[in-house]
Amino acid sequence: MGLNLIRVWLERSRGAILLENAASDQNLCDVDRASGRRPSSCCVPPEAARAIIDQRSIQLDASSIQISGSEIAGASPEALQGDGSFRLQFTRALILKTMTGSAEQTRWWQAGELLIGGVERVEGELPGVPAVCERGDIDDNQYTYRNMIPIPLKSRGQIRLELHLRDREEPLIVTGGTIELALRDTPKYIEHIRPATVRPEAIR
Known part of the structure; x- marks a missing residue:
């Protein structure tokens, strides 16, 4: 099935992401991030294109x-x-x-945990010592969060985490049926991020 238009809309107020297929009269279901529930009438065509979401996709306060x-x-x-x-x-x-x-962002840090329930499979070695993440993907049904975790995050369905850690060859892969992000304490400010200024002579 061809998709002529895919629009990803992130609405922080109720934490929902709606993937709209304008080339068909059948919309993909609305995922409620607050409850993780889907309407019983939801029908996601297996051949539908996966929506790739990264931090460049976010346009609203988020x-x-x-x-x-x-x-x-x-x-x-x-x-x-x-x-x-x-x-x-x-x-x-x-x-x-x-x-x-605004094209500007701020960077903070905070402690927390990512909980995956109904675990079906765990691949790769669990790090026995503290480690630094290199990159990672979270598959949440028809959505893939690339190198990012949305706040808030609470969902159920087909969940897969692939996490690459620094100085480790094999990724950590966990698949399950639910996922939830829980942050603790107060976020600490690190820095203000401004877009890089491009010199006119560099555009040639």
């Missing part, structure tokens, strides 16, 4: 975790819970805040 450079605690056996959940502890998650109508 915050998201930048996976690259974020620090995680060393995973212990408790990372795999007895109830079939996986808990990834962030000791220093880098947060980018984007403001409406």
Whole structure:
């Protein structure tokens, strides 16, 4: 099925992402990030294109975790819970805040954890010591968050985390049925990020 128009709209007020297919009279379902529930009438065609979302896609007031450079605690056996959940502890998650109508951003850091429930598979070695993230993807049904984690995040369905850690060849891959991000304490300010100025002589 051809897709002539894919529009990704991030609405922070209720934490929803709507993927609209204007070439068909059948819309993909509205995912409620606050509750993680989908309407029973939701029907996602398996051949539909996956929506790739990164921090450049965000246009409204929003915050998201930048996976690259974020620090995680060393995973212990408790990372795999007895109830079939996986808990990834962030000791220093880098947060980018984007403001409406501005190309500038601010960077913060905050502690928290990413919880994946209903774990089906874990591949790769769990780091026994604190590690730094290089990059990562989170597949949330028809959406892929590339090198970022939206704030807030709470969803269920087909969940997959692929996390590449610095100085490690094999990625950590976790698949499950639910995902939730929980941040702790107060975010700490790091810096103000302004767009790079391009010199006229560089555009030739």
